[in-house]
Amino acid sequence: MTEPDLSRQIDRRMALAREWDELVEQVRALKGFEDFLRPPRIERLREAAAGGPVVIINVSQWRCDALIVRAGVEVAGVELGDLTLDAVTDRVQAYLIALHDDQTAHLAMVDARDEELAGNISRADLLAAIQAYEQVNAATEAHLTGLLAWMWDVITKPVLDALKLNGSAPADQDPPRLWWCPTGALTLLPMHAAGRHDIPGASVIDRVVSSYTPTLRALLEAQTRSTSAPATAVRDSMAVVALSDTPGQTSLPNVTREVELLQRLLPDRLELLCGEDATVAAVLETVTARRWAHFSCHGDQNLAEPSQGGLLLHDGLLSITDITARQYHGDFAFLSACKTATGGFDLPDEAITLAAALHYTGYKHVIATLWSVWDRGAADVTESVYEQIVQDGRVHPQRSAAALHRAVVELRGRNLDRPSVWIPFIHIGP
Numbered sequence: 001m002t003e004p005d006l007s008r009q010i011d012r013r014m015a016l017a018r019e020w021d022e023l024v025e026q027v028r029a030l031k032g033f034e035d036f037l038r039p040p041r042i043e044r045l046r047e048a049a050a051g052g053p054v055v056i057i058n059v060s061q062w063r064c065d066a067l068i069v070r071a072g073v074e075v076a077g078v079e080l081g082d083l084t085l086d087a088v089t090d091r092v093q094a095y096l097i098a099l100h101d102d103q104t105a106h107l108a109m110v111d112a113r114d115e116e117l118a119g120n121i122s123r124a125d126l127l128a129a130i131q132a133y134e135q136v137n138a139a140t141e142a143h144l145t146g147l148l149a150w151m152w153d154v155i156t157k158p159v160l161d162a163l164k165l166n167g168s169a170p171a172d173q174d175p176p177r178l179w180w181c182p183t184g185a186l187t188l189l190p191m192h193a194a195g196r197h198d199i200p201g202a203s204v205i206d207r208v209v210s211s212y213t214p215t216l217r218a219l220l221e222a223q224t225r226s227t228s229a230p231a232t233a234v235r236d237s238m239a240v241v242a243l244s245d246t247p248g249q250t251s252l253p254n255v256t257r258e259v260e261l262l263q264r265l266l267p268d269r270l271e272l273l274c275g276e277d278a279t280v281a282a283v284l285e286t287v288t289a290r291r292w293a294h295f296s297c298h299g300d301q302n303l304a305e306p307s308q309g310g311l312l313l314h315d316g317l318l319s320i321t322d323i324t325a326r327q328y329h330g331d332f333a334f335l336s337a338c339k340t341a342t343g344g345f346d347l348p349d350e351a352i353t354l355a356a357a358l359h360y361t362g363y364k365h366v367i368a369t370l371w372s373v374w375d376r377g378a379a380d381v382t383e384s385v386y387e388q389i390v391q392d393g394r395v396h397p398q399r400s401a402a403a404l405h406r407a408v409v410e411l412r413g414r415n416l417d418r419p420s421v422w423i424p425f426i427h428i429g430p
Helices: 003-028 042-049 085-117 123-162 185-188 214-222 255-264 282-289 320-324 354-360 378-387 397-414
Strands: 054-058 065-069 074-080 178-181 209-212 235-242 268-275 290-300 308-314 314-321 332-337 365-369 425-430
Touching: 003 268, 042 065, 042 214, 054 214, 065 123, 085 185, 178 185, 178 214, 185 320, 209 397, 214 354, 235 255, 255 268, 255 290, 255 378, 268 282, 282 290, 282 308, 282 314, 308 320, 314 320, 320 354, 332 354, 332 378, 332 425, 354 365, 354 425, 365 397, 378 397, 397 425
Parallel strands: 054 178, 178 209, 209 425, 235 268, 235 290, 290 332, 332 365
Antiparallel strands: 054 065, 065 074, 290 308, 308 314, 365 425
C-alpha cells in the first residue's frame, strides 16, 4: 500500500468516527434516548426502587455485601461478614443434591405404584418404595429447614435489620414490598423463604412481600414498559397450556383442577391448549397473541446448559431459547410447572430461567416454581392467587405479588414442618 493510499484510509476512518459521534449525539438529543450507548446512570436505576427497596446480594472471594437501593437516596451497603463464597458454593451444591435425591425417590415411588397396579411387583415392594421416599423426604425437609435458618442468619436478617423491617405486619395488612436481586450461585436459593419459622416474626415472609428481579434495569423496564399493542395483535385473554399427561412423564392430576378454576373465573377469555393440541408451534403462536398466559404442565432445567431448559409439551421441549426468540406484550404469566425458575449451577453468573426469559421478553409479572411440586400445594396456591387477582372477568396482574404472598403464608401455616410444600413459589416483576 502506498503512502497516499494509507493517508486516504486514515482520513476516511477519522471522518467516519466523527460522523458516528455526531449520529450518537443526535440520537441522545431525542426524548427517552439520553443515555443511548451509555452505562445506565445510578440516578436512573434508583427509580427501579420506587415501590420498595431492591437488595442486590454480591458474593465474591474477597467479601460479600448487600447493596440496598432505594429511590431518592444513596445506595447503602451492608457487609455480610458471615457469608463467604465457599459457604455459598457448599450450600448450593448440598441443596441441589437434596432436591435431586428427593425427586428421584419420589419418581421411584410413583413408578412402584404403577407397577404394583399392573401386577408386576408385590405389595411389599411398593411399601418399601414408599418407605424409602418418606425417609428421603424427611431428610430433605430437615435440610431445607437448616438452609432457611442459615440464609436468615447470614444474609436476610442483617438486610432487614438495616432497613428497620424488624417486625411482622398487622394481621389485616400486607407487609411492605421488597425485591431480591441475588447474584452468582445465590440465584438458585429461595431467599424469599429464609427464616427460623418456628419463631414468630423471624422470617422474611413475616416481614416483607418478596419479589425477584434479574437486574435493576430489568425491573425498571418492567415498570415503564408499555404492554399496548394493536388490538388485532394481542387480545385481552389468557392462553392456557394444560397437559395432565405428557409423553414420557408422570401424570399431573391437579391440571384438571386448575383448568376448571380458570374456566370458572375467565369463561369467555380462555384459549385452551390441551393434550395433542399443546405443541411447541401452537403454544408459541397462541401465547404471543394473548396478554395473559398460564402453563400447567411439566417443566425441566438443564443445569449444564440453562438455556435448554423449558416446558415439556406434547411434541417436545419449548425451550428458553425458543421463548427468547420472540417478543411479547404480556401482563402476566403463571408457570404452574416443575422447576420453571431453577437456574444453572455451572453458570452461576447467569440467571437463565424460563421465568426470567418470559419476564425479559415482555411479561411484566411472572409467577413460577423453583422445583418440582408434587402434591396439591401447587393447585392450592394457583386457586388462591387467581381468586384474588381475577375480578370482573379480567386478570389484574399488579395484585399478583401480594396475592402470592398471602397464598404462601396460608400454605405455610398448614405445612410448617414441610417447607418443600410452600418454598418453591416466587414472583418476578414490579
